[in-house]
Amino acid sequence: xxxxxxxxxxxxxxxxxxxxxxxxxxxxxxxxxxxxxxxxxxxxxxxxxxxxxxxxxxxxxxxxxxxxxxxxxxxxxxxxxxxxxxxxxxxxxxxxxxxxxxxxxxxxxxxxxxxxxxxxxxxxxxxxxxxxxxxxxxxxxxxxxxxxxxxxxxxxxxxxxxxxxxxxxxxxxxxxxxxxxxxxxxxxxxxxxxxxxxxxxxxxxxxxxxxxxxxxxxxxxxxxxxxxxxxxxxxxxxxxxxxxxxxxxxxxxxxxxxxxxxxxxxxxxxxxxxxxxxxxxxxxxxxxxxxxxxxxxxxxxxxxxxxxxxxxxxxxxxxxxxxxxxxxxxxxxxxxxxxxxxxxx
Numbered sequence: 001x002x003x004x005x006x007x008x009x010x011x012x013x014x015x016x017x018x019x020x021x022x023x024x025x026x027x028x029x030x031x032x033x034x035x036x037x038x039x040x041x042x043x044x045x046x047x048x049x050x051x052x053x054x055x056x057x058x059x060x061x062x063x064x065x066x067x068x069x070x071x072x073x074x075x076x077x078x079x080x081x082x083x084x085x086x087x088x089x090x091x092x093x094x095x096x097x098x099x100x101x102x103x104x105x106x107x108x109x110x111x112x113x114x115x116x117x118x119x120x121x122x123x124x125x126x127x128x129x130x131x132x133x134x135x136x137x138x139x140x141x142x143x144x145x146x147x148x149x150x151x152x153x154x155x156x157x158x159x160x161x162x163x164x165x166x167x168x169x170x171x172x173x174x175x176x177x178x179x180x181x182x183x184x185x186x187x188x189x190x191x192x193x194x195x196x197x198x199x200x201x202x203x204x205x206x207x208x209x210x211x212x213x214x215x216x217x218x219x220x221x222x223x224x225x226x227x228x229x230x231x232x233x234x235x236x237x238x239x240x241x242x243x244x245x246x247x248x249x250x251x252x253x254x255x256x257x258x259x260x261x262x263x264x265x266x267x268x269x270x271x272x273x274x275x276x277x278x279x280x281x282x283x284x285x286x287x288x289x290x291x292x293x294x295x296x297x298x299x300x301x302x303x304x305x306x307x308x309x310x311x312x313x314x315x316x317x318x319x320x321x322x323x324x325x326x327x328x329x330x331x332x333x334x335x336x337x338x339x340x341x342x343x344x345x
Contacts, residue, residue, distance in 0.1 A: 023048040024268050028075040030208050037284030041275045047268035055206035056163040058336060064089050072263040078254040081122045082113040082327035090258040092119035097270050100277040103297040107319055113327040114256050122256030123273055124294035126285045129322055130251040131227035136240040138221035146173045146246045148222055155200045159214060159223035162204035164339040170194045172248040180326040187338050194342040215239055228290025252322025
């Protein structure tokens with residue numbers, strides 16, 4: 001039995017009953033269902049929203065297999081969306097029912113992983129960089145390279161995101177820049193780099209709040225980060241940190257809303273999708289998380305010019321400079337196993 005069929009069979013055995021009509025259950029990231037913009041949506045539509053949060057893209061498949069039928073919408077990143085399609089967790093979108101669809105960046109609509117067989121399965125929502133960050137008071141000379149996360153001077157105060165993308169970081173340190181198409185030997189070399197680093201690591205962070213707390217307590221002084229988010233939370237706490245794009249480049253991510261197959265809440269689900277792609281949702285996530293918007297028309301209408309520029313909404317060259325996550329296909333499990341192997345050491 002193929003891996004795809006085996007996982008699909010497991011889904012049928014473990015799927016929970018579908019959610020009650022009129023209540024949207026979303027499996028998503030912190031900030032994507034924030035009360036600052038969600039309350040207005042609920043008041044205007046009468047569609048209630050319950051959110052379950054993930055800390056990693058590696059969480060989506062297990063949670064869906066453990067009872068995906070309780071969710072109506074999910075928001076995996078572009079390196080995981082194809083897996084959701086392949087496993088039959090999601091259904092094609094009715095793009096004609098999404099009023100702002102044609103205002104999405106053409107670059108995003110052309111990406112693999114959100115479309116198949118001439119149909120779209122994912123609605124681009126927000127995007128950004130996986131930058132790196134350090135406490136200003138811990139470095140006399142600002143770091144400029146990924147090598148700083150392997151420097152013994154920061155022993156015990158390094159952190160990496162608990163996600164298979166840590167393999168991408170180590171691969172770039174090794175000079176292997178084809179990070180989404182690594183050979184077995186290159187993945188093994190990246191794994192060994194991460195094993196070497198492990199004595200320097202205070203903790204692998206899994207949520208934005210966890211990383212913020214580690215910085216506040218002085219337990220971590222350098223890490224990777226969801227650009228714009230944790231740094232803004234730390235600034236609110238009076239902790240001076242600096243984000244940087246290393247010499248080895250930075251990954252770029254795109255999150256997309258997907259409709260779970262068979263949802264009984266299609267009407268509310270599409271109202272929710274329309275809200276998320278409108279000014280309310282696009283500036284909502286930008287203001288809460290500091291992420292960039294997938295709909296530049298909405299962003300321009302609701303952002304101050306300074307915010308619009310700071311989030312690179314009018315800067316296609318910045319988009320092109322990022323190593324946008326790419327579906328790993330049959331290699332997904334190989335990358336994931338390598339990362340799990342590091343943590344098991």
